[in-house]
Amino acid sequence: MPGRQSSIETIQRELTAFARRARHKASQLHPDLSLVTYSILDLITERGGCRAADVAAHFMLDKSTVSRQVTALEKLGLLARETDPDDQRGQILRATEAGLTLLRDANEQRRLSFTARFTDWSDEDVARFADYLARYGQEG
């Protein structure tokens, strides 16, 4: 029996290892979208349009960082901004058609890559693993 403390160490080690590799893999998976731009595009799409400040808060990024990433996405034609009619300070960010297409494609490639990793796993194990991760993510 491994014991709780040793299990926690395993979790820590494995999650850290994953984090270290994530950017590398993300860029390999889809060269046009970094982990961050992908995440931004995904968030604003999921929310049906949101503001840069929301993105910054959600990802714990500085607003200047978000501003630059958004500018980059806009230059690539993947995202459009419009001034919020209710508050002229803010902008509402939305993915363009091209952005949505790319996002769908990126999601699909990521899905395939992840799916390949779970070929040996039973449906039950996949479901439980997902539950644990969701629970972990929620608590922090």
Added chain:
Amino acid sequence: MPGRQSSIETIQRELTAFARRARHKASQLHPDLSLVTYSILDLITERGGCRAADVAAHFMLDKSTVSRQVTALEKLGLLARETDPDDQRGQILRATEAGLTLLRDANEQRRLSFTARFTDWSDEDVARFADYLARYGQEG
């Protein structure tokens, strides 16, 4: 019933979210060691001394990156290099006493931080989560 595909999407999303935040948190946790330098110090200690090429391979980093991180760790007095007597091209990297002390301290802080996150979890759930993560990490 969520279904296998949707579980895989959850896993993907949660792991991605974790990766995004990991560096940020790591630097908050211990300002002297970044996620990468911490990982390098940990690896060479766990292996009882190893070479820069091994580090690069293990973390999928370019050798130049490792070279610079190792230089930085050496300048901080956390790590020492000695030429490998069996192969004068290579160097054997080892943590110094100061490096070991800092590593132990960083590990302890990380342990506390992780432990706090699992206060609501049963021992069984923690153990299963660790098993899943280890299994996931092994297959890639």
Added chain:
DNA sequence: CAAATCCGTTGTATAGTGCAACAAATATCG
């Protein structure tokens, strides 16, 4: 209305990273 606050941009600095070129040591093969 004046002051404080919020939103986004831009200037500046830093860390992390990869690629390419290189030098030295070692391995391989004719």
Added chain:
DNA sequence: CGATATTTGTTGCACTATACAACGGATTTG
């Protein structure tokens, strides 16, 4: 054995992601 290839690490260069600070415009608050 000797020429060539490979491995190991360093350095120059470029680029991305990031934070912090200063700013200008818009809105809220007192």
